[in-house]
Amino acid sequence: MNLNGVNFRWSLIWENRAILLKGLATAIQVSITSLVISLVIGLILALARMSSKRAVAIIASSYVSVFRGIPALVSVIWVYFGWSLLFGHNFTVYQAGVIALTLLYSAFFCEIYRAALMAVAKGQREAGLALGMTRIRIFVSIIMPQATKIAIPNIGSMYIGMVKDTSTFAVIGLVEVVRVTQNLNSVNFQPFVLYTAAAVLYVVLAFIVDFIFRAIEKNLSTPPSGRLSNVLTRRRRERIEALINKTG
């Protein structure tokens, strides 16, 4: 293809598909690891923020205020270069990426969980207490399942943000999509073609992530409407059927 005398070599994308996809795989790996860790830390932060102990609540909310505002690029440079300057210990680029993302997104997940936990009706906890359940059991079996369902769509969009933020880790040399694209471009001088490929990869991944989270949401709805939950709850439904027949 030739436009304004520029020659676009679209075939480059196909020729380099393996390395581009490997970059995408790295982005997914770093972001999923960070997702899992920051979901756990975010939940702990949310509980701390809602704690009746003022000091605990203030520490958690300060953390959120600070880290919510830091860009991923700044965070990763700080973790990768700053840490080694300060403590003489080097993280691998992979570790630095995971730590940088986790620091930031724990703050976001804290807020998402907090909103979701507060959205669960007060009567739910009271019913659990009146039934003689312990606070921990109420949290695990009654509050969390309902809060998770509320939080899922927001977690999904946050995760798409996490994937995109991995692109800034090119700066520390993590061989993710953008770094691969930069490398290919320095040899081929085809920025338009190569960055279009990168953009398409991100968009397609975001599309898939959205699809997956929608499916999760559907399966968590009550009554569940997804295919997965149909399979997962079939035995329980059969058991209830049997009970109805036996008792009735």
Next chain:
Amino acid sequence: MAMQSSDESNDSVLLELKGVHKSFGTREVLHGVDLVVKKGEHVVIFGPSGSGKSTMLRSINLLEEPDSGSIKILGTEYGPGVKGGPQVKRGKPLELRRYVGMVFQQFNLFPHLSALQNIALPLRATRKISLHDAEKRAASELESVGLLPWAASFPSQLSGGQQQRVAIARALSLDPKIMLFDEPTSALAPELVGEVLAVMRKLAQTGMTMVVVTHEMNFAREIGDLNVFMEDGYVVARGGRDFFDNSTNERAQQFIGSVL
């Protein structure tokens, strides 16, 4: 428990509230409530909105922690104790709630669980019982409120009346000694009130001790062995079966006249 065997007679005291005070912020909404409920007795509590009926009921199972006052159930004291009263060993809320079932105005079923699981989960959580036994018990409780065919349904698929019946079955599955009802039919469409009252009537006939906050005056007349009229955080008047017709308390009569 040998000492309590004499308490098993029918007019033994099951629940005793003494000097229950409760404030929200600086406002005191219960100004020292006393109440004695005998085994098998059906107590009706009524009074205008904001008079402290719910707060009183919720103090019984310590969903509201009173500022002072004692709650005595089956011989054990719970709560902070009466102001200036003797120091006795007090039971934990978790233990108290084993004996007390509660039904809420808003049903408070767990929306993410089926009717059957709504009953089986608390059973599993509060006693050592297998999943199979818990579900078997849940099924038989559902059957006794006529909802066995709805065992697999989720709360969102049930009518308000059905949800409240599940909530009653859920509380009963834990073998409470006393059942508290906080306006159990107030959130229901008029045509659904009857089915819930029918379940409660049946329960009353089995001899269950009940404390019911309600505006259903006909139902109150029907089951109320002890009728308690509250206003502004005080028990203003109380009386037996003839209370609704023969109470000498002017405020109570006015109120009864206004709801009927």
